[in-house]
Amino acid sequence: MTSRKPATIAVRTGIESDTQYHAVVPPIYLSTNYGFPAFGEVPEYDYTRSGNPNRGLLEKALYELEGGQAAVITNCGTAALNLWVSAFLNPGELLLAPNDCYGGTYRLFHNRALKGDFKVKFVDFCDDAAVREAMALKPKLILLETPSNPLVRVVDIEKICQQAHATGAKVAVDNTFLSPVYQQPISLGADFVIHSTTKYINGHSDVLGGVIISKTAEDGETLGWWANCIGASGTPFDSYMTLRGIRTLGARMRSHEENSQKILDYLLSHKLAGTVYHPGLPTHPGHEIAKKQQKGFGSMLSFEFAGSYDQLKKFVSQLQLFSLAESLGGVESLICHPASMTHRAMDDEALKNAGISQQLLRLSVGLEDAGDLIADLDQAFTYAQEEN
Numbered sequence: 001m002t003s004r005k006p007a008t009i010a011v012r013t014g015i016e017s018d019t020q021y022h023a024v025v026p027p028i029y030l031s032t033n034y035g036f037p038a039f040g041e042v043p044e045y046d047y048t049r050s051g052n053p054n055r056g057l058l059e060k061a062l063y064e065l066e067g068g069q070a071a072v073i074t075n076c077g078t079a080a081l082n083l084w085v086s087a088f089l090n091p092g093e094l095l096l097a098p099n100d101c102y103g104g105t106y107r108l109f110h111n112r113a114l115k116g117d118f119k120v121k122f123v124d125f126c127d128d129a130a131v132r133e134a135m136a137l138k139p140k141l142i143l144l145e146t147p148s149n150p151l152v153r154v155v156d157i158e159k160i161c162q163q164a165h166a167t168g169a170k171v172a173v174d175n176t177f178l179s180p181v182y183q184q185p186i187s188l189g190a191d192f193v194i195h196s197t198t199k200y201i202n203g204h205s206d207v208l209g210g211v212i213i214s215k216t217a218e219d220g221e222t223l224g225w226w227a228n229c230i231g232a233s234g235t236p237f238d239s240y241m242t243l244r245g246i247r248t249l250g251a252r253m254r255s256h257e258e259n260s261q262k263i264l265d266y267l268l269s270h271k272l273a274g275t276v277y278h279p280g281l282p283t284h285p286g287h288e289i290a291k292k293q294q295k296g297f298g299s300m301l302s303f304e305f306a307g308s309y310d311q312l313k314k315f316v317s318q319l320q321l322f323s324l325a326e327s328l329g330g331v332e333s334l335i336c337h338p339a340s341m342t343h344r345a346m347d348d349e350a351l352k353n354a355g356i357s358q359q360l361l362r363l364s365v366g367l368e369d370a371g372d373l374i375a376d377l378d379q380a381f382t383y384a385q386e387e388n
């Protein structure tokens, strides 16, 4: 039944698959090993590092949602990125990655390249000349991350994939910010999709996980072989929890977006919110590309605080319903000051290159009542401006 719609895939994968007790919800298989039916006869699952029923169901749900042929569940998003380069890059071969990619991704690629495992070049994929120059270096792999963190810059996936394939490179898209509900990179030409399932896919800020989905079964086999070889696999319990999160993914993504739309309208009207960054704004540089390649604009947004730095600190400390914390995509709203939190490993020069100012604040809009969230922002803006 390949024609099933995403909501059905998300809700039904694995339902009624238990043949022993006919449990409606698939049970958790915590056993690390499985009996061989007879001497010399290898069972479907033998040892959890190589395979497990819960991981298998989560893989199926995710590759079907992304329109791929195979998936490998890893213990975190970083492990999925590490698995990808381990499986496909040899010493001397070149990887292109975004100059404003997730900080942990930058650290991973930069440090593995320093050890000589492969070569890496960080590129601004919004700059056509820079992309042409980088493509001429004959990269083997290309990573895109769109929309990017924290400025939600949008890269044209279809265009980059065409250029990449013309030079023989394969492309992976880190789709963490939108999930398959709002963007399906494989349908735009990508060869792989990577997620930190820690974020929207699990959606409740209580599981660390990752996945890499491949367009072809053959690449999926290579990735599965390497996941077992280097020990990158996710655990049964985490897989169970993440599939539970996926059941409501569509409903959550739509509510997140509805709330963020109301918050955007409010921020655009407040004098302490300077430039607001969100792909849904007609003034956003990537708006037209986002309209073409995304099914929704997502609910990550950031803005320049237009008061003093002291007022910014007062504003953030006064918020009751936005927790000052890293990560994103959970049901609870979060606020982050990228320069001192998620991106603090960057020196001033790197922050400047990435366009991240000291006045920038990032919101992960949760599922609380939108009116309550706006009232909270409003009282904190007022407090920040008072003499106290």
Ligand SMILES: *Cc1c(COP(=O)(O)O)cnc(C)c1O
Pocket: 076, 077, 078, 079, 102, 104, 105, 145, 149, 174, 176, 177, 195, 196, 197, 198, 199, 208, 209, 210
């Ligand atoms: C969080 C994140 C990662 C890393 O995932 P972990 O699960 O924390 O290892 C990679 N890419 C993006 C865009 C992220 O937000």
